[in-house]
Amino acid sequence: MTRPDLNLLLALDALLDEGSVIGAARRMHLSAPAMSRTLSRIREALGDPVFVQVGRKLVPTPKALALRETVRTAVAQASQVFSSGTQIDLKSLARRFNIRATDEFVSAHLGHLLDAVAREMPRATLRFAPEEDDVDEEALRNGRIDLFISASRKLGPEIRVQSLYTTTFVGVARANHPIFDDEITPERLTRWEHISVSRRGKAAGPVDDALEAQGLRRHVALVVPSPYTALFALQNSDLLLPLPRHLANSALAAGLRIRLFDLPTPLETVLLTQAWHPRLEADPAHQWLRHTIHALCQEHPAQAAMRAKV
Numbered sequence: 001m002t003r004p005d006l007n008l009l010l011a012l013d014a015l016l017d018e019g020s021v022i023g024a025a026r027r028m029h030l031s032a033p034a035m036s037r038t039l040s041r042i043r044e045a046l047g048d049p050v051f052v053q054v055g056r057k058l059v060p061t062p063k064a065l066a067l068r069e070t071v072r073t074a075v076a077q078a079s080q081v082f083s084s085g086t087q088i089d090l091k092s093l094a095r096r097f098n099i100r101a102t103d104e105f106v107s108a109h110l111g112h113l114l115d116a117v118a119r120e121m122p123r124a125t126l127r128f129a130p131e132e133d134d135v136d137e138e139a140l141r142n143g144r145i146d147l148f149i150s151a152s153r154k155l156g157p158e159i160r161v162q163s164l165y166t167t168t169f170v171g172v173a174r175a176n177h178p179i180f181d182d183e184i185t186p187e188r189l190t191r192w193e194h195i196s197v198s199r200r201g202k203a204a205g206p207v208d209d210a211l212e213a214q215g216l217r218r219h220v221a222l223v224v225p226s227p228y229t230a231l232f233a234l235q236n237s238d239l240l241l242p243l244p245r246h247l248a249n250s251a252l253a254a255g256l257r258i259r260l261f262d263l264p265t266p267l268e269t270v271l272l273t274q275a276w277h278p279r280l281e282a283d284p285a286h287q288w289l290r291h292t293i294h295a296l297c298q299e300h301p302a303q304a305a306m307r308a309k310v
Helices: 006-018 021-028 032-046 062-083 103-120 136-141 206-212 227-233 245-253 284-298 301-309
Strands: 051-054 057-060 096-101 125-128 147-151 160-167 169-174 194-197 220-224 241-244 258-261 270-276
Touching (some): 006 032, 021 032, 057 062, 147 284, 160 284, 169 245, 220 227, 241 245
Parallel strands (some): 096 147
Antiparallel strands (some): 160 270, 169 241
């Protein structure tokens, strides 16, 4: 029986992750023609095209997609075998981390995270993946994302989850909004139109449930996928915007002409967590990333503000 060439496994992992011959060649330190020849060998070994040309892009076949998690796990386990007991040099390690994270985390902590990466793992790349229609835990299982940072939610039983910090919601309005002329009551909160931030286009949220409990209803006049769009939309309008406190504070510190206020209908505290697949549990680079993110999120706001001035 012919023994398989394990180099083909590494090449297949690179091709599945990069989605292009050129990107995989760069990662494998090969020329594009050499990687094309390797792809031909992979096709012959698997008895499958693996990738087909659609327009100018290579699209993985169903068999390639089905193999993605198996290949990723096999490569990770092999790497751990050869790195066991060996000190990993993070500064020379070229890694790309696919992260799906909330806008709140990005606005409050991304700058500090990038500083830490530049110091400790300068050849690494952070790729923040957009929210898609795939299930979050499936994206972790099949390797589409390496880390998931979000409000706490139920994930698969094998997914590792770590708490980061809690936050609450506050109201945001332009600095000279008339809502600040008097006490902000639930009734006055519904007098002006609102903005809803939802990547999935939802107009209703926890604020509506809290108001409904008091027999009140707000009118959501604008739904946008990003809080940054929402913040600029209210600059010259009378719209109101509920936002997580950390994100709202970041916008205020950035110099936007806004003012924050406590919502007269307090909402439940939101717990943010980071989650990952167990195949990355012992990966030194992923461990460093998780530990660094956790440490940043545990900082007292005053510490973070002081470090930002340095």
